[in-house]
Amino acid sequence: MSHEFKEFLKELDQEARRGGPKAVAELAAFDAHHRLAREAFDLRKGCGMTQRQLALKSGLQQAEISRIEAGNSNPTLSTIAALAQALDAELSLSPSSKAPRISAKSVAGRRHAPGREAARRVAQARAR
Secondary structure, three states, rough: OOOOHHHHHHHHHHHHHHOHHHHHHHHHHHHHHHHHHHHHHHHHHHHHOHHHHHHHHHHOOOOHHHHHHHHOOOOHHHHHHHHHHHHHOOOOOOOOOOOOOOOOOOOOOOOOOOHHHHHHHHHHHHOO
């Protein structure tokens, strides 16, 4: 990851924090969505499978797998579970040491919630 991109992500995080808990939550959801897409891609490649092979093994359409890996889909839990099973993976939630912690005091008086705008900017930067 380039230095410029790291700085850009840092600015987005700061912008979301200034926007308050809702903006932070939107940015975190966006990040989780794209992290899931990358993990699905990495797992598939690590298994040496094509999207078509994964589709046959999971019972999902190849086009849906492509959309998920591209971050252009909002898969249901059952879809994610089907992918996980086909990839010999496991679903879990685990605490994050980098989860943002915002107190009500730190956002008092803030009106602007740039979470969606920040998420859009991350997507544009990652697409470059």
